[in-house]
Amino acid sequence: MTKYLTRGVGALLSMTALSAPALADEVEVMHWWTSGGEAAAIAVLQEDLQARGTGWVDMAIAGGGGDAAMTALRARVVAGNPPTAAQMLGMTVRDWADEGFLGNLNAVAEAEGWNDVVPPAVQAFGTFDGEWVAAPVNIHRPHWVWANAGIFEELGLSMPTTWDEFFAAADAIEAAGHVGVAMGGQAWQEATIWEAIVLSVSPELYEAAIINADMDALGSEGIVESFEIFRRVLGYADPGYAGRDWNLATAMVINGEAGMQIMGDWAKGEVINAGLTPGEQVLCAVVPGTDGAFLFNTDFFAMFDVGEDAQAAQRNMASAAMSVSFQETFNLAKGSIPARTDVPSANFDVCGQTSMADLVEATEAGTLFGSLAHGHGQPASVQAAYLDVVTQFANSDMTPEAAAEALVASVGGAL
Numbered sequence: 001m002t003k004y005l006t007r008g009v010g011a012l013l014s015m016t017a018l019s020a021p022a023l024a025d026e027v028e029v030m031h032w033w034t035s036g037g038e039a040a041a042i043a044v045l046q047e048d049l050q051a052r053g054t055g056w057v058d059m060a061i062a063g064g065g066g067d068a069a070m071t072a073l074r075a076r077v078v079a080g081n082p083p084t085a086a087q088m089l090g091m092t093v094r095d096w097a098d099e100g101f102l103g104n105l106n107a108v109a110e111a112e113g114w115n116d117v118v119p120p121a122v123q124a125f126g127t128f129d130g131e132w133v134a135a136p137v138n139i140h141r142p143h144w145v146w147a148n149a150g151i152f153e154e155l156g157l158s159m160p161t162t163w164d165e166f167f168a169a170a171d172a173i174e175a176a177g178h179v180g181v182a183m184g185g186q187a188w189q190e191a192t193i194w195e196a197i198v199l200s201v202s203p204e205l206y207e208a209a210i211i212n213a214d215m216d217a218l219g220s221e222g223i224v225e226s227f228e229i230f231r232r233v234l235g236y237a238d239p240g241y242a243g244r245d246w247n248l249a250t251a252m253v254i255n256g257e258a259g260m261q262i263m264g265d266w267a268k269g270e271v272i273n274a275g276l277t278p279g280e281q282v283l284c285a286v287v288p289g290t291d292g293a294f295l296f297n298t299d300f301f302a303m304f305d306v307g308e309d310a311q312a313a314q315r316n317m318a319s320a321a322m323s324v325s326f327q328e329t330f331n332l333a334k335g336s337i338p339a340r341t342d343v344p345s346a347n348f349d350v351c352g353q354t355s356m357a358d359l360v361e362a363t364e365a366g367t368l369f370g371s372l373a374h375g376h377g378q379p380a381s382v383q384a385a386y387l388d389v390v391t392q393f394a395n396s397d398m399t400p401e402a403a404a405e406a407l408v409a410s411v412g413g414a415l
Contacts, residue, residue, distance in 0.1 A: 025054050027056060027313045028057040028084045028085075029057070029083060030073055032061055041326075041330035042060075042330075044329050044330070045317075045321060045330070049320050077101060084303065084310055085301045085304065087299055087302075088300050088302045089298070090125035090298055091125070091380065093134045094128065097129075097134075102133040102303060102305060103133065103303045103311065106132050114132065118340055119363045119368055121368040125300065135300060136300050139297075139339050142371050143262070143290050148253050151176070151259045152169075152283060155169075160288050169259065178256070180237075180260065181259070181260050184243070187387045191390050194226065194373075197233070198210060199290045203369070206369055209223055213378065218408045223407065231400065238258075249263070250263060250267045254276065266335045268335035278350070286354075292358075292362065293367040294362035294369070295369055297371045297375060327343050328343050331352075332352075337359065382414045385414035389403060393406075
């Protein structure tokens with residue numbers, strides 16, 4: 001019953017906006033972008049579609065980082081009533097495509113040259129068997145260090161470019177009475193830090209151990225070293241970090257309670273909401289040792305195979321979502337950067353401009369990789385095998401050597 005009520009309200013809003021009967025040419029869109037900035041950006045997409053003669057029926061489902069939306073989506077598809085489009089992360093797009101549920105966007109992708117402006121590593125998630133099935137709308141970079149500029153200025157610190165510099169800064173911050181590194185004790189947050197450390201050891205190690213799940217790489221000295229560094233980073237968290245949400249850890253940096261945080265660029269939303277400017281009052285730099293490499297996670301609008309009568313509306317939506325204007329507007333609100341490389345960077349903050357330039361560099365160097373912690377490194381079942389070991393290590397006295405051995409066993413058993 002709820003879905004029909006939601007659809008009815010969305011259609012009524014579309015009628016009101018257009019001062020005309022509900023459009024037969026419309027898209028029903030399931031997503032979990034419900035925060036103020038995200039909702040404003042989605043409204044821009046709705047207006048663009050209405051100008052193209054396509055109505056929008058909104059199915060926004062808040063909560064769970066998309067988990068609730070995916071549960072609702074599965075129920076809709078099983079009932080034979082899929083939405084026109086749904087927000088998804090990379091590996092989820094592949095899963096739905098593999099099950100044969102997604103439609104074909106090749107006509108609009110070829111007409112608009114998506115292959116020329118979307119990095120191949122991102123294309124790999126938006127395409128299946130050579131066919132475009134989903135439109136990418138952003139690129140998040142999870143391996144950032146955020147720092148309180150006031151604390152750094154007071155202590156004469158610079159943003160660290162090596163782990164030795166990072167630990168020296170954390171020591172100085174703690175000596176001055178602040179928390180060295182703000183953290184939240186949740187599996188995905190711990191994995192976000194650990195995967196960044198693996199990348200810092202070497203991009204080759206990340207590709208072999210995480211993207212390829214190579215057993216020799218997983219048991220290597222490089223992985224042992226990554227756990228050694230991770231243990232040291234964990235030592236700078238405060239005693240109350242267990243279970244803390246990421247945004248509360250970001251607030252600790254903003255408020256001067258903590259000096260640094262390792263977190264994705266979605267942290268910029270918290271900085272902006274606090275009335276501050278990323279790169280000024282809150283400094284940004286990539287995790288030490290990860291210059292020249294780039295981990296990413298991308299949100300897609302995946303298009304379901306809903307029949308020929310809805311394909312024109314789908315193509316309109318895909319075209320609007322991939323437009324330069326929407327990609328700029330949405331990503332300025334989201335904290336991420338555009339999924340297409342030809343969007344001007346002038347309106348983005350210094351952190352975003354850095355990411356946009358680094359994306360091009362990493363694409364050319366072959367060091368652009370999907371993030372394990374954020375659904376782009378391995379399928380969910382294998383991802384869970386990695387995260388189980390990482391969180392066990394973070395919450396016990398397991399040695400780095402034992403963690404590497406456990407990783408081999410856990411991932412090997414999941415493959």
